[in-house]
Amino acid sequence: MENLALGTIAAPLGSAILILIVTKWWKRFADIWATVVGGFTLVASILLIGSEPIVYRMGGWAPPWGICLVLDPLSELMLLVINLLGFFVTVYSLSYMEWYTNKPKFFALFLLMMAGMNGVVLTGDMFNLFVFLEIASLASYGLVGFGVEAEELEASFKYLILGSIASTLILFGVAIIYSVTGSVNMADISVFLKGTGNNAAVLFAAVLFLAGFATKAALVPFHAWLPDAHPSAPAPVSAMLSGVLVKALGVYAMARVFYNVIPVDPIFLKVIMVLGVISMLVGGLLAIGQWDIKRMLAYSTISQIGYIFLGLSLGTALGLVGAIFHLLNHSTYKGLLFLCSGSIEKATGSRDMREFGGLSKRMPVTSIATSIGALSISGIPPFAGFWSKLIIIIACFRAGEIVPGIIAVGVAFITISYYVKLQKYTLFGKLPDKLAKVKESPFAMSSAMIILAVLCLALGLGYPLLNSSILSPAANSLLDTTGWGYITNVLGF
Amino acid sequence: MEGMTKIVKTVARLVIGFILLYGASIVIYGHITPGGGFAGGVFISIAYVLIMLAFSKKVAMRKLSNFAASLSDNLGAFSFFIIGLLGSIFSGYFLYNFINHGTPFRLVSAGTIPLSNIAIGVKVGASLYAILVALSIYGRVLTEKEEE
Numbered sequence: 001m002e003n004l005a006l007g008t009i010a011a012p013l014g015s016a017i018l019i020l021i022v023t024k025w026w027k028r029f030a031d032i033w034a035t036v037v038g039g040f041t042l043v044a045s046i047l048l049i050g051s052e053p054i055v056y057r058m059g060g061w062a063p064p065w066g067i068c069l070v071l072d073p074l075s076e077l078m079l080l081v082i083n084l085l086g087f088f089v090t091v092y093s094l095s096y097m098e099w100y101t102n103k104p105k106f107f108a109l110f111l112l113m114m115a116g117m118n119g120v121v122l123t124g125d126m127f128n129l130f131v132f133l134e135i136a137s138l139a140s141y142g143l144v145g146f147g148v149e150a151e152e153l154e155a156s157f158k159y160l161i162l163g164s165i166a167s168t169l170i171l172f173g174v175a176i177i178y179s180v181t182g183s184v185n186m187a188d189i190s191v192f193l194k195g196t197g198n199n200a201a202v203l204f205a206a207v208l209f210l211a212g213f214a215t216k217a218a219l220v221p222f223h224a225w226l227p228d229a230h231p232s233a234p235a236p237v238s239a240m241l242s243g244v245l246v247k248a249l250g251v252y253a254m255a256r257v258f259y260n261v262i263p264v265d266p267i268f269l270k271v272i273m274v275l276g277v278i279s280m281l282v283g284g285l286l287a288i289g290q291w292d293i294k295r296m297l298a299y300s301t302i303s304q305i306g307y308i309f310l311g312l313s314l315g316t317a318l319g320l321v322g323a324i325f326h327l328l329n330h331s332t333y334k335g336l337l338f339l340c341s342g343s344i345e346k347a348t349g350s351r352d353m354r355e356f357g358g359l360s361k362r363m364p365v366t367s368i369a370t371s372i373g374a375l376s377i378s379g380i381p382p383f384a385g386f387w388s389k390l391i392i393i394i395a396c397f398r399a400g401e402i403v404p405g406i407i408a409v410g411v412a413f414i415t416i417s418y419y420v421k422l423q424k425y426t427l428f429g430k431l432p433d434k435l436a437k438v439k440e441s442p443f444a445m446s447s448a449m450i451i452l453a454v455l456c457l458a459l460g461l462g463y464p465l466l467n468s469s470i471l472s473p474a475a476n477s478l479l480d481t482t483g484w485g486y487i488t489n490v491l492g493f
Numbered sequence: 494m495e496g497m498t499k500i501v502k503t504v505a506r507l508v509i510g511f512i513l514l515y516g517a518s519i520v521i522y523g524h525i526t527p528g529g530g531f532a533g534g535v536f537i538s539i540a541y542v543l544i545m546l547a548f549s550k551k552v553a554m555r556k557l558s559n560f561a562a563s564l565s566d567n568l569g570a571f572s573f574f575i576i577g578l579l580g581s582i583f584s585g586y587f588l589y590n591f592i593n594h595g596t597p598f599r600l601v602s603a604g605t606i607p608l609s610n611i612a613i614g615v616k617v618g619a620s621l622y623a624i625l626v627a628l629s630i631y632g633r634v635l636t637e638k639e640e641e
Binding site for chain 1: 560563568570571574575577578580581584585586588590
């Protein structure tokens with residue numbers, strides 16, 4: 001099991017380099033090997049679910065002296081989220097990336113990003129978290145600008161600047177925490193801070209973490225990079241960025257730091273709640289006015305990330321279960337919707353919804369998948385999105401947070417409105433003459449979309465099973481009433 | 494005549510060997526003296542950059558082509574990864590120092606650390622050179638107004 005956990009980082013990391021070497025002579029190797037590695041990491045992350053907490057000592061050095069990888073239920077869930085979408089996006093890319101000139105480099109960067117994200121969710125070391133976060137971020141900057149057109153390069157540059165500022169803030173935070181506690185091991189820091197409490201320096205570091213991770217998660221007002229970066233990237237990359245990158249680098253890292261490393265402070269939870277509510281509302285309202293299909297999905301991501309943070313900020317078991325379930329659901333349906341938008345863009349050559357209409361007649365698979373994704377994210381029962389939003393809203397009311405709860409209900413209606421708009425202008429109505437000859441996507445792309453669409457329904461229907469096997473253990477690993485669960489796992493006392 | 498003046502070329506011809514040698518020594522002695530793979534790799538790349546500046550890009554590319562730089566870059570990184578993986582295979586821990594550590598402060602000592610330094614030195618040297626080559630390829634696209 002230990003080696004499987006390591007394999008989820010090592011396999012994509014080594015393969016990224018191997019692909020660059022072998023494809024100098026054999027181009028098809030990238031397709032084959034990326035699919036194999038994607039399959040391996042998916043199987044590994046499924047096998048790791050439900051296993052006992054694992055602490056892997058890098059180089060044989062025991063924590064807190066060496067770097068360690070920690071696999072607890074929350075990491076297991078995040079690994080599943082990342083590698084599930086990662087595999088289907090890889091399959092989709094086999095066909096979609098034929099559109100671009102250099103597929104081997106795409107897969108190398110893609111696998112590097114996967115390794116970085118898997119590293120972020122597994123590491124038990126603050127500085128190592130920063131390193132993996134940078135690996136994933138740097139790969140994503142390259143992937144956003146992969147088309148090397150002016151618009152893509154501009155978006156990539158903007159993302160690079162804002163992402164680097166966020167990384168610098170996080171690094172400053174790590175430096176301050178190290179100067180106060182003398183350690184970069186998360187569990188060790190937690191032990192120290194439990195003894196001394198949060199002094200001014202720790203609070204300042206927490207503010208830096210908040211700003212840094214909020215930028216990575218694209219919470220309003222730190223969201224400026226996302227509406228440019230996500231639409232400009234190739235569709236599979238947009239799916240990964242919106243589906244998992246903002247969650248692994250932003251949501252997960254913030255949850256881990258504020259629940260397991262720095263003792264939970266109600267003020268920070270309140271700040272996260274306010275930011276979450278603003279993101280929900282602003283993202284939703286801005287999405288309504290968009291005509292670029294991918295830009296609408298990008299604003300929708302900001303709105304849905306707001307829901308996740310609202311659930312996290314409640315600090316209750318139900319709120320955390322809702323947030324984590326919404327995180328899992330959002331990765332599947334937003335990944336699916338971005339893949340569908342890629343199919344539509346590839347078939348029609350445009351992203352402007354005003355130029356579409358009646359695509360359901362020519363592209364049935366893409367249309368059904370888009371509809372399922374849209375229904376799920378809009379919160380229509382029995383799709384997965386309904387249950388996670390319901391849990392978050394109930395958790396709000398049970399925690400006595402009436403206003404955020406009411407806003408969450410209101411934003412659910414806003415979400416329905418812009419997804420109805422997306423379906424009306426794209427899938428239904430009259431098919432324009434110039435689109436009379438568009439064709440359905442090839443098998444690799446269609447199959448990835450079909451499976452993700454089925455997952456949107458399956459996750460909703462399978463909630464009771466998911467709750468007992470993954471969601472509740474993951475929430476409990478964050479909401480540890482004694483605060484010693486994580487520490488005991490890592491340091492053994 | 495491509496490149497810089499004869500004075501620069503003569504001086505460059507004299508010092509390039511020493512720069513390369515110094516870079517290599519920093520990499521190889523990385524485990525017992527200050528420095529290591531990254532610092533030494535930067536020196537190695539600087540030697541090639543000096544060739545590029547003094548003699549022109551064409552000459553530098555003849556000495557170390559784009560393909561060779563890219564391949565060395567990848568092979569350096571992959572070697573480091575393999576050293577880490579071997580640690581995992583032999584002892585169960587990634588990057589475990591599984592080779593006999595020898596006598597401290599001797600050149601042949603410290604197990605896998607000097608090997609890792611060499612891998613990093615090759616990677617950093619080749620990739621920094623490749624980055625500078627890439628930067629020198631791209632130029633600014635003139636607008637229509639500027640062309641006029």
